[in-house]
Amino acid sequence: MDIKIEKLDESQLRPVPEDFGFGNVFANRMYSQEYADGSWGEAKIGAYSDFTMSPASSVFHYGQEIFEGLKAYRRPDGHVNLFRPWENAKRFNNSASRMSMPMVDVEDHVASIAKLVEIEQEWVPSAAGSSLYVRPTMIATDSALGMRASSRYKHFVIVGPVGNYYASGMAPVAVYISDEYRRAAHGGTGAAKTGGNYAASMIASEQAKQKGYVQVLWIDSAQGKYVEEVGTMNIMFVYGGKKIVTPKLTGSILPGITRDSLLKMAPDLGYEVVEEMIEVEQMLADIESGAITEVFGCGTAVVVSPVGRFGYRGKDYCLDETNVGPVAQHLYDELTAIQFGRKEDPYGWTMKIEVE
Numbered sequence: 001m002d003i004k005i006e007k008l009d010e011s012q013l014r015p016v017p018e019d020f021g022f023g024n025v026f027a028n029r030m031y032s033q034e035y036a037d038g039s040w041g042e043a044k045i046g047a048y049s050d051f052t053m054s055p056a057s058s059v060f061h062y063g064q065e066i067f068e069g070l071k072a073y074r075r076p077d078g079h080v081n082l083f084r085p086w087e088n089a090k091r092f093n094n095s096a097s098r099m100s101m102p103m104v105d106v107e108d109h110v111a112s113i114a115k116l117v118e119i120e121q122e123w124v125p126s127a128a129g130s131s132l133y134v135r136p137t138m139i140a141t142d143s144a145l146g147m148r149a150s151s152r153y154k155h156f157v158i159v160g161p162v163g164n165y166y167a168s169g170m171a172p173v174a175v176y177i178s179d180e181y182r183r184a185a186h187g188g189t190g191a192a193k194t195g196g197n198y199a200a201s202m203i204a205s206e207q208a209k210q211k212g213y214v215q216v217l218w219i220d221s222a223q224g225k226y227v228e229e230v231g232t233m234n235i236m237f238v239y240g241g242k243k244i245v246t247p248k249l250t251g252s253i254l255p256g257i258t259r260d261s262l263l264k265m266a267p268d269l270g271y272e273v274v275e276e277m278i279e280v281e282q283m284l285a286d287i288e289s290g291a292i293t294e295v296f297g298c299g300t301a302v303v304v305s306p307v308g309r310f311g312y313r314g315k316d317y318c319l320d321e322t323n324v325g326p327v328a329q330h331l332y333d334e335l336t337a338i339q340f341g342r343k344e345d346p347y348g349w350t351m352k353i354e355v356e
């Protein structure tokens with residue numbers, strides 16, 4: 001695939017700031033491509049800039065949009081790793097298909113991300129735990145209010161440096177089990193990374209925060225009985241420090257790449273893994289009895305995020321609220337070692353980008 005690479009003038013080149021927090025700062029360039037008349041047009045890497053759209057654009061009214069999230073990591077040898085970018089590209093296509101949007105070519109999409117990261121490599125930070133966050137996005141751009149799938153789309157990729165999520169150390173968080181709001185319905189869009197899922201979840205997050213919790217645990221919408229996800233992460237339960245249990249993918253759970261990676265690595269690290277339906281009541285009873293020794297969320301942004309306490313129907317169920325459990329720490333250390341290229345990758349998950 002040919003990518004047109006535009007030359008930026010001096011005024012478009014900003015230096016990499018010292019402090020960038022999480023998701024606020026973007027590199028000088030972005031990737032973009034437009035879809036019309038049944039095919040994708042020219043692929044371009046140009047200046048990161050605002051763009052103009054019709055107020056009637058369908059994305060604004062009917063939310064036809066999808067996104068992805070992956071990271072580029074600075075290796076000890078100075079080169080850069082992408083972690084399983086093919087999986088993100090496939091999931092982007094699965095989301096596109098669910099939202100009646102056009103698919104992208106997986107190899108081309110990965111190649112464009114690799115090219116953008118290579119050109120913007122100075123934006124890949126090297127401080128411990130920091131990385132370059134990559135956000136592929138697709139939006140519907142027909143300027144008409146008719147309720148139908150758009151015929152035009154814009155696909156773009158923006159990248160920006162993100163600090164170590166755990167700058168002040170990994171700490172367990174309090175999680176509220178929402179009995180009122182549901183994230184995703186059977187037959188709905190829960191398995192797609194589409195904006196509407198997140199818009200619909202914000203009210204529950206606000207409610208949880210007001211009650212003193214940091215995240216929401218989502219339970220299934222059909223029966224209000226089974227554990228699905230935590231915040232925008234998948235969730236794992238450790239039994240007796242040895243067995244890792246996670247909800248099996250039922251269609252309303254987002255199939256996380258971190259989840260998949262941990263499930264593949266854990267047996268090699270001596271853990272047993274189980275994917276099954278998990279009843280909330282049983283899970284809470286297992287915390288009370290001590291059968292569950294650790295709980296953690298997992299996703300690209302955090303890798304793993306330990307749960308210290310659950311709140312459900314006015315009662316709290318506590319795990320270790322101060323210390324990170326040994327299994328969460330072990331998995332975090334092993335997975336990040338592969339992502340950052342500190343350890344050999346026996347799974348073929350990393351794509352090394354050679355930079356000057």
Ligand SMILES: *Cc1c(COP(=O)(O)O)cnc(C)c1O
Nearest residue numbers: 232233234254256257258299300
């Ligand atoms: C992105 C996401 C995840 C985690 O997926 P990763 O590929 O591991 O980053 C889990 N749940 C939801 C709802 C998500 O949006």
